[in-house]
Amino acid sequence: MSDPEGSTRDLDVSEIDKVIHEPARLGIVAHLYVLDSADALFLKNQMGLTWGNLSSHLARLEDAGYVEVIKEFVDRKPVTSLRLTQRGREAFRSYRDQMKGILDDLPP
Amino acid sequence: MINTKEIERRAYLTYHKDGIIDIYLGLLIVMLSIVMLSTLFVGTEAFMMWGGMAGTFALFPIFYRESKKRYTFPRLGYVKFSEKKGRSRNSIMMLLGLGTLSALMGLWAFFLGSKGDVLWVETIITHWHWFLASLFLGLFLLFGYITDLKRLYYYGLGSFVLFASGNFVPVMGFWLVLALGGAMMTTGLILLQRFKREYPLESRARDE
Numbered sequence: 001m002s003d004p005e006g007s008t009r010d011l012d013v014s015e016i017d018k019v020i021h022e023p024a025r026l027g028i029v030a031h032l033y034v035l036d037s038a039d040a041l042f043l044k045n046q047m048g049l050t051w052g053n054l055s056s057h058l059a060r061l062e063d064a065g066y067v068e069v070i071k072e073f074v075d076r077k078p079v080t081s082l083r084l085t086q087r088g089r090e091a092f093r094s095y096r097d098q099m100k101g102i103l104d105d106l107p108p
Numbered sequence: 109m110i111n112t113k114e115i116e117r118r119a120y121l122t123y124h125k126d127g128i129i130d131i132y133l134g135l136l137i138v139m140l141s142i143v144m145l146s147t148l149f150v151g152t153e154a155f156m157m158w159g160g161m162a163g164t165f166a167l168f169p170i171f172y173r174e175s176k177k178r179y180t181f182p183r184l185g186y187v188k189f190s191e192k193k194g195r196s197r198n199s200i201m202m203l204l205g206l207g208t209l210s211a212l213m214g215l216w217a218f219f220l221g222s223k224g225d226v227l228w229v230e231t232i233i234t235h236w237h238w239f240l241a242s243l244f245l246g247l248f249l250l251f252g253y254i255t256d257l258k259r260l261y262y263y264g265l266g267s268f269v270l271f272a273s274g275n276f277v278p279v280m281g282f283w284l285v286l287a288l289g290g291a292m293m294t295t296g297l298i299l300l301q302r303f304k305r306e307y308p309l310e311s312r313a314r315d316e
Contacts, residue, residue, distance in 0.1 A: 026110070030110050030112060030115050031115060031119065033112060034112050034113075034115050034116035034119070034190060035116070035119060035187055035188065035189060035190055036188040036189060036190040037187070037188045038119075038185065038186065038187040038188070039185045039186040039187070040185070041184070041185030041186070041310065042119075042184060042185025042186060042187045043185070044185070045122070045184055045185055045307060046118070046119060046122065074177070074181070074186060075177050079186050081186060081188070096110060099110075
């Protein structure tokens with residue numbers, strides 16, 4: 001891709017975090033970024049995903065070390081909550097900056 | 109791009125879709141009307157009723173939290189809003205608002221109990237329609253701002269019109285307060301029914 005001034009500039013998409021880049025996972029990470037924690041039911045309701053879909057995306061995010069599972073008790077009932085790890089937060093911020101940079105570079 | 113503020117706002121509004129806050133605020137206002145009515149019959153012991161009302165306001169957060177656990181969390185899911193995102197100001201402001209109301213009730217109870225002759229209180233009693241109209245409008249605007257729930261602004265506007273109309277229509281005060289509380293509770297119950305239809309109970313086994 002070249003710009004009118006003649007120099008060459010590439011859109012470097014190779015470093016985009018593909019774990020976060022998938023739309024459903026992006027939504028999950030974005031939700032957990034603004035919330036302290038949420039359980040799977042809340043995420044499913046907010047995102048409109050099926051249980052199977054949500055489970056597979058959560059497993060992928062957990063494998064990447066972006067999401068951690070917390071088992072806690074609320075009113076003496078066990079609740080499995082999900083929280084973004086520090087690594088996940090940094091990855092999301094980095095992804096957001098990357099995408100902003102890419103989109104800002106695009107011609108109007 | 110990704111609007112995290114909008115995501116957080118939507119999550120917060122979903123959390124309040126259940127109408128529980130409307131039910132409890134409405135219930136408090138209905139109780140207020142009952143206390144207002146009862147003071148006509150109780151006479152000099154009225155300060156005890158107002159004192160009891162002050163205590164009820166203080167218990168509101170506990171009842172609210174228990175209702176959330178019973179109706180909202182099993183259907184919507186469990187969520188904790190981030191303290192860092194400024195929602196902690198909501199809890200603090202809510203407590204301040206309820207604390208102020210509780211203190212006002214206590215002050216009123218003290219006045220009635222002491223049988224003192226305080227001029228500013230006499231002025232409030234004389235122009236009670238405007239006082240209540242302004243008080244409710246101010247409180248609803250405050251809670252609406254804290255919670256981002258637009259319907260609280262409408263309650264404020266409705267209550268102002270309701271109480272101000274008392275200047276022109278010969279209606280006893282407690283009827284106006286009862287009407288406002290009843291309308292809010294009804295709205296809350298309708299919202300709760302709608303919420304239960306929209307978010308039916310699911311098996312939580314998937315969570316474990």
